[in-house]
Amino acid sequence: MANFLARRFISSLVSVIGATLAIFVLIQFHNDPRQLFVPDSGFGITEEQWIALGDRMGLNDPLWKQYLTWMGNTLRGDLGVSLARDRAVVDLIKGKIGATIQLAVGGWIFAIALGVPMGVLAAVKRGTFWDYFGRSVAIVGQAAPPFVTALVAIWIFAVWLEWLPAGGRSAEFKPSEYILPCVALGWGAAASLMRLTRSSMLEVLDSEYIRLARAKGVKWNWVIYKHALRNALIAPVTSALLVFSSWLNGALVVEIVFSWPGIGYDALFRAVNDNDFPLLLGTVFIFILIYLVFATLADIAYTLIDPRVRLGNSSD
Amino acid sequence: MTTSETPAEINHVDSSSLDAPLNAVKVDRSIFGHIWYFLRKYPVLPAFVLIMLVIAAIIGPTVAPYERDIGPIGDRHLPMFSFTELAPEDQDPPKYGLWPAGYHLFGSDHIGRDVFTRVLHGATVSMQVVMVSLVLGMVIGVTLGVVSGYYGGMTDEVITRFVDIWYAMPFLMVALIVVLIFGRGLTVLLFVLALVAWAGFVRVIRAQVLVLKEMDYVAAARVTGASDIRIMWKHLLPGILNTAIVVGTLNTSSLILSESVLSFVGAGIQPPTPAWGVMTNEGRDYLSIAPHQVLVPSAAIFMVVISLNFLGDWLRDRLDPRLRQID
Numbered sequence: 216m217a218n219f220l221a222r223r224f225i226s227s228l229v230s231v232i233g234a235t236l237a238i239f240v241l242i243q244f245h246n247d248p249r250q251l252f253v254p255d256s257g258f259g260i261t262e263e264q265w266i267a268l269g270d271r272m273g274l275n276d277p278l279w280k281q282y283l284t285w286m287g288n289t290l291r292g293d294l295g296v297s298l299a300r301d302r303a304v305v306d307l308i309k310g311k312i313g314a315t316i317q318l319a320v321g322g323w324i325f326a327i328a329l330g331v332p333m334g335v336l337a338a339v340k341r342g343t344f345w346d347y348f349g350r351s352v353a354i355v356g357q358a359a360p361p362f363v364t365a366l367v368a369i370w371i372f373a374v375w376l377e378w379l380p381a382g383g384r385s386a387e388f389k390p391s392e393y394i395l396p397c398v399a400l401g402w403g404a405a406a407s408l409m410r411l412t413r414s415s416m417l418e419v420l421d422s423e424y425i426r427l428a429r430a431k432g433v434k435w436n437w438v439i440y441k442h443a444l445r446n447a448l449i450a451p452v453t454s455a456l457l458v459f460s461s462w463l464n465g466a467l468v469v470e471i472v473f474s475w476p477g478i479g480y481d482a483l484f485r486a487v488n489d490n491d492f493p494l495l496l497g498t499v500f501i502f503i504l505i506y507l508v509f510a511t512l513a514d515i516a517y518t519l520i521d522p523r524v525r526l527g528n529s530s531d
Numbered sequence: 532m533t534t535s536e537t538p539a540e541i542n543h544v545d546s547s548s549l550d551a552p553l554n555a556v557k558v559d560r561s562i563f564g565h566i567w568y569f570l571r572k573y574p575v576l577p578a579f580v581l582i583m584l585v586i587a588a589i590i591g592p593t594v595a596p597y598e599r600d601i602g603p604i605g606d607r608h609l610p611m612f613s614f615t616e617l618a619p620e621d622q623d624p625p626k627y628g629l630w631p632a633g634y635h636l637f638g639s640d641h642i643g644r645d646v647f648t649r650v651l652h653g654a655t656v657s658m659q660v661v662m663v664s665l666v667l668g669m670v671i672g673v674t675l676g677v678v679s680g681y682y683g684g685m686t687d688e689v690i691t692r693f694v695d696i697w698y699a700m701p702f703l704m705v706a707l708i709v710v711l712i713f714g715r716g717l718t719v720l721l722f723v724l725a726l727v728a729w730a731g732f733v734r735v736i737r738a739q740v741l742v743l744k745e746m747d748y749v750a751a752a753r754v755t756g757a758s759d760i761r762i763m764w765k766h767l768l769p770g771i772l773n774t775a776i777v778v779g780t781l782n783t784s785s786l787i788l789s790e791s792v793l794s795f796v797g798a799g800i801q802p803p804t805p806a807w808g809v810m811t812n813e814g815r816d817y818l819s820i821a822p823h824q825v826l827v828p829s830a831a832i833f834m835v836v837i838s839l840n841f842l843g844d845w846l847r848d849r850l851d852p853r854l855r856q857i858d
Contacts, residue, residue, distance in 0.1 A: 226695075229692070229696075230695070230696045233693075233696045234696060238708060241708060241709075241712050242708075242712065354837060354840070355833075355837075357836075357840060358784070358833050358836040358837035358840060359829075359832075359833050359836075360788045360791055360792050360795075360832060360836075361792070362791075362792065362795050362808075362811060362812075363811070363829040363832060363833060366811065366815055366818065366825050366829065367825075367826070367829065369818060370818055370822050370825065370826070374818055374819045374822065381818075467703055467796065468703075468792060468795065468796065471796065472815070483704060483707065484707070484796070487707045487708065487710070487711045488711075490711065495708070495711075498704075499704060499708075502704060
């Protein structure tokens with residue numbers, strides 16, 4: 216276990232360094248961030264001011280030194296100061312990440328609550344109405360991009376039926392505001408979870424030990440929950456954990472459609488539009504960190520569910 | 532999951548069929564049963580939708596009844612299947628006489644442009660973007676996969692690690708950063724989508740090459756003095772082409788999704804060019820008064836992606852059933 220975690224940690228470190236370095240290099244191709252401080256009208260700024268600005272922002276150092284400075288600060292928990300908003304990046308991200316996490320967790324619960332039972336049902340009642348129903352839901356979920364799901368949901372439940380608000384998030388907790396965003400975000404994941412659960416459940420139900428259990432006279436429900444489900448859940452659990460990384464794709468779109476004040480829209484999207492590179496780097500760093508944590512958790516969850524998997528051998 | 536009858540599903544014995552006689556294979560079908568069986572066995576409907584898409588993409592801009600980017604402002608927010616409410620002298624005449632004057636099949640949008648015309652143009656835009664970026668991504672991905680599998684060692688290690696890191700990056704974030712750095716435009720979009728497409732090929736192709744390169748005929752080619760390049764090009768590439776086609780088809784739908792998401796967010800195709808994602812984004816402010824502006828392009832995206840998924844699954848089962856494991 217310790218060996219595995221150590222190796223995992225090193226490869227994660229390589230990923231983080233590679234990704235942030237790539238962005239650091241790419242950003243050099245773009246406009247100088249100092250131009251953000253030059254007003255559109257008037258006389259621009261003088262040469263001395265330009266250099267002084269560069270000194271303040273550390274732009275006059277060579278690239279490797281800039282990167283090392285950023286890395287060192289990051290390790291001390293300081294992600295720099297946002298250029299466009301003149302606030303600490305850590306504070307900005309801290310202020311926004313709560314809304315995104317609430318959205319992600321809500322969508323996640325929806326995805327699991329819909330996907331896994333439906334997959335089990337579709338596999339156990341194979342070829343019946345439930346199977347076709349579940350598979351249709353999955354097909355729809357996989358073919359609709361998140362903004363289509365979100366807008367159709369708004370159209371039906373907010374515009375037409377007027378049951379739920381069409382977007383926004385109040386300061387105090389209001390459950391009705393969470394339903395549509397979470398459903399829109401979780402739908403696609405529910406579809407893939409359902410497919411995975413169904414196919415792995417079918418595979419397990421087809422195996423010898425299930426037949427043996429049935430031949431011994433074990434009750435069918437007992438066979439499903441005790442013998443089949445536990446073995447069939449391995450793939451869906453991994454996928455459900457990894458889904459958190461794809462949230463970062465889906466969440467941005469969902470946040471835009473529902474005017475959700477989360478990290479995707481308020482930090483990432485606006486950082487890109489404002490050419491705000493400390494904020495951009497910080498957000499990317501946080502995103503990759505989240506992904507790696509969940510990838511590691513997925514691997515550990517493997518062993519807890521399936522004792523046959525030994526961590527030392529599972530990573531290549 | 533495909534609706535065609537795959538080998539795995541036929542072999543599956545479920546508990547209810549265990550007591551059925553083994554020779555009960557021959558089934559009497561009614562005429563509707565035959566049609567249903569045929570529809571399940573071959574991807575007729577998906578193929579139909581995709582053929583319509585290709586036709587729309589090729590001749591759409593020519594036969595589209597109205598102007599693409601301009602329309603009479605007085606005609607805005609017309610519902611589907613409606614005629615214009617403008618006086619004849621204020622109308623935009625259809626581009627040719629066959630089309631009933633002032634008729635808007637899919638209604639009009641927030642500045643009076645005909646939605647049907649724009650959907651047709653959108654098909655062309657989508658097709659062009661997806662085709663070019665798919666081929667680009669395929670070339671990059673297959674090349675890296677073959678090189679990685681064939682040479683092994685350090686080359687393999689570097690490429691595989693890079694693909695791993697690439698998978699760790701949220702795609703939309705990568706796309707936004709690339710768009711930020713290189714500006715918004717068609718070329719950048721093609722480049723971004725190729726970046727999405729290539730990684731999916733590398734692992735699958737590499738695994739295949741690892742098997743193929745141990746074959747006797749590759750050893751024979753090497754003994755006769757063929758160079759590495761020649762072995763890869765002449766002896767390995769033909770063996771992996773099937774796989775590449777299957778992965779390509781399965782990737783096309785995710786490319787269309789990515790393109791529409793990017794255009795929706797504003798990082799892809801720029802208005803007034805009518806990509807379906809752009810149209811959806813423009814229409815979303817008018818969801819309460821003119822929902823068709825969102826629903827028509829959404830339905831177009833949805834139908835094309837669903838058809839591609841079906842066709843991809845079918846092709847996979849036909850050409851390369853081993854790939855079933857990858858999804």
